[in-house]
Amino acid sequence: MKKIILASNNKNKVIEVKDILKDYEIVSLKEAGIDVDVEENGTTFEENALIKARAIAKLTGEITMADDSGLEIDYLNKAPGVYSARFMGHDTSYDIKNRALIEKLEGVEGQDRSCRFVCAIAVVFPDGREVVKRATMEGLLAKEISGENGFGYDPIVYLPEYKMTSASLSPEEKNKISHRGKALRLIKGELEKNA
Ligand code: IMP
DSSP states (O other): OEEEEESOOOHHHHHHHHHHOTTEEEEETTTTTOOOOOOOOOSSHHHHHHHHHHHHHHHHOSOEEEEEEEEEEGGGTTEEGGGTTTTTOTTSOHHHHHHHHHHHTTTOOGGGGEEEEEEEEEEEOTTSOEEEEEEEEEEEEOSSOOOSSSOTTGGGEEETTTTEEGGGSOHHHHHHHSHHHHHHHHHHHHHHHTO
8 A cells, every 4th residue: 555644733634635535655754753833924725735745755765745735815806815824813712713804895795705725735756756736715704603513714614515614514524525535536537547
């Protein structure tokens, strides 16, 4: 079974990647005994995913996968974007962040509330080949917080097709349509081509 180092220690991400890439041995940073903090100083999701994957591939010499994701709100010129985790400070609760974003869009109606979750996943191979894929989950910024599942900005991304926020979807439903699930399936195709 081919090994892939996943440049993440986020439990949910590790589970999701293991579930979609069943034919590979997915090894998290912790499992690989790596404890480094790579600075994500890129200006796009793709750049940040590549920065992480390159840094860890250099350390391990193995096929390495990394992702970067976030929320883009069109009315706010795509903020918080690559700063999604850092928006208003790492330690600020998502309840506060989510309320602040709803407030910023006060008086904004209909399609002008368009937003999306974005995920870029990069894979770097030991011979230097690089693949990066991006996928999105499109929605509208909700006017109020709702839903108990998910994490982060899920309670404020309303999915018109499902008439609920992304935090109201079950984890299985979300994986089927999420930015991360879609990007992972695109990467799976690339891994098969590059095998
Ligand atoms: P990272 O990709 O681990 O750097 O995290 C990016 C940040 O984007 C997270 O901390 C969340 O704030 C946000 N984010 C990314 N994907 C999702 C999602 O599926 N639901 C809710 N928030 C998300």
